[in-house]
Amino acid sequence: MGGSEHDDGRNGKTPSAVVGDVDDFWAQALVDVPRETYVLRLYVVGNSPRSRGAIRNVRKLCDEHLAGRFDLEVHDLNQEPWLARDAQIVAAPTLVRERPLPVQRIIGSLSDIERVLVGLGVSPNPAVDP
Amino acid sequence: MDTYESKTPVGETITKSTNVLQKVPTGIKGFDEITVGGLPRGRTTLVCGSAGAGKTLFALEFLVRGATEHGEPGVFIAFEETAVELTQSVASLGFDLDGLVASKKLAIDYVHVERSEILETGDYDLNGLFVRLEYAIASVGAKRVVIDSLETLFSALGNEGILRSEFRRLFRWLKDRGVTAIITGERGDGTLTRHGIEEYVSDCVILLEQRVHERFATRYLRVVKYRGTMHGTNEYPFLIHAGGISVVPVTSLGLTHIASDERMSTGVPRLDAMLGGKGIFRGSSVLISGTPGTGKSSLAAHAVQSACRRGERCLYFAFEESQGQFVRNMRSIGVDLKPWLDQGRLQFHASRPTLFGLEMHLANIHRLVEAFDPSVVVIDPVTNFEMVATNAEVRAMLMRLVDFLKSRGITAVFTSLTAGSGALEETDVGISSLMDTWLLVQFLEGSGERNRGLYVLKSRGMSHSNQVREFHLGSHGIDLLDVYVGPAGVLTGSARQTQEAKERADAIARQQEMDRKQRDLARKRAQIEAQILALRAEFEAEEQEVMAILEQDKRRELVLGRDREQMARLRQADPNKQQNGGGAG
Incomplete structure (x- = not known):
């Protein structure tokens, strides 16, 4: 249901620590983090207005604020009920940020974009009007 | 949607x-x-x-x-x-x-x-x-x-x-x-x-x-x-x-258990006699209460032994003594439980009441009873449960236990320790109403010693004795003896023995007196009879004498007559005169 399909979309750039150059290591790390791909999974139940709203909101958010560095999958738990268990879903809709760690869950219709961005730890794209 | x-x-x-x-x-x-x-x-x-x-x-x-x-x-x-x-x-x-x-x-x-x-x-x-x-x-x-x-x-x-x-x-x-x-x-x-x-x-x-x-x-x-x-x-x-x-439901079993008419011995023949002559009802509950050292456990042990002898199974829960101690102590009064333990007819469970809570004890008893299926269960003593719970809780627990055992037709023997002082019959009232038979073993104090007295306070469904019996623990088991009840009250122990000895002496004296009187009488009779004999002999002698004289007289008369005739014949002088009677001499 949309979103880029490539698996485990991290950029694979693991910072290599140079012995005796700790400062450089941290500097490098700080530069690397924002570039990490956001692995997002949206779980909805059924084709309800709430589900549709959530899907719309998360797509908009990704396109506007995470362009090029997100991996979004949307799952309908009615079709794949086992995922509810595997992903520890209780409420619907639930947006799970699997990467970067720690795992963060945002539940609700995701209508408040700014709040969602805070929850995801994404700095808003200044080019887009909220 | x-x-x-x-x-x-x-x-x-x-x-x-x-x-x-x-x-x-x-x-x-x-x-x-x-x-x-x-x-x-x-x-x-x-x-x-x-x-x-x-x-x-x-x-x-x-x-x-x-x-x-x-x-x-x-x-x-x-x-x-x-x-x-x-x-x-x-x-x-x-x-x-x-x-x-x-x-x-x-x-x-x-x-x-x-x-x-x-x-x-x-x-x-x-x-x-x-x-x-x-x-x-x-x-x-x-x-x-x-x-x-x-x-x-x-x-x-x-x-x-x-x-x-x-x-x-x-x-x-x-x-x-x-x-x-x-x-x-x-x-x-x-x-x-x-x-x-x-x-x-x-x-x-x-x-x-x-x-x-x-x-x-x-x-x-x-x-x-x-x-x-x-x-x-x-x-x-x-x-x-x-x-x-x-x-553990308190009343789930209700009061619907079947009452057995069968009687079973308590192991003490004299006690059976006090209980209408046949002992307690099978499946009933028996409370033995008494002050420390009165022989409650010994009574229970007798019941156990007698049940084991009949081939029944017994479960003994001891909260004061260990198995070894109990077997040893009971052997000293002539109750040998070891063979029954060895044969598996008797199971002994000794634990401190404080080992776990009341409910755990109850469940424990439930489980063991269900597993062993005994016909007699002894809880010795129930009063120790008060260490872990309030009186009311113990009572509720016992009620459930009694119901449970009754529903299975198991005879339950509970011993209850009463405090050394105070009214013995009051301390136990709480649980005694649950019991069908209540025996009280009490020290009877007097003349510088304490002796055990056994009462049957109640026994439902039978005419039980109202008498106090002296309870004697000997090397061959329990003896119940009659107490001396006299003007001075109830006497037991050596006082009773003294009294009995005195009575025996009195009785002997009385017997001797009676014997003496009888002997006197016999002698008198003999005397009188001797006198009678003597008089009779005297009389007879006199009689014989008189008779002899009479005989002599008769004979003399005869001889005289004959002589006269002879003389007359000799005279022949005047036969007419002779015929006329008498000669003129």
């Missing part, structure tokens, strides 16, 4: 169901008796209680028993423990959750909700949980569902309004699914659950509690509400032991 909306309008389930509320046996020992059949089928039951009250275990046992004994698979939705933790924590109770999961009789779903990971934006529902429930139910074909504990969601999700409406939907959904469900809830301050879950559960609410008395914790279960059916309303103590939960 929404898959998990209730499909049946409100009210329809009620009219659809049959008139009689169907029940699902939980398989939890004793609980099905209290609720007359178990939990309401197809309904949701709230099990609430404070932390550690046994909610999770209760719910889990409901599932395990359902899966193993009633062919009803179950689903456990765990909010608080992971499946692994859950499996480990109940493995000691003999529940093999892994095995049940593997054989598709049980599904465990651990729901992890962590507030720090969750951010709420806008509207949501609990459809995720519904999906998981539905999926878990479908995966094993579950008939039973446990959610432990829903209230965790309140701390993880902030929107109480949404949660409440979703809970309402959840309970209705569970009802529609026709599964029998248990929801657990943490006890709140003044309310049954912290977040008021009970308002959604209208059918059945069970409260579990744990209270500590004198450092001993006892768990209690109460059916707060059970709509549409009768149920026990009391607080029932329950236990968690090696086989799961045991609820």
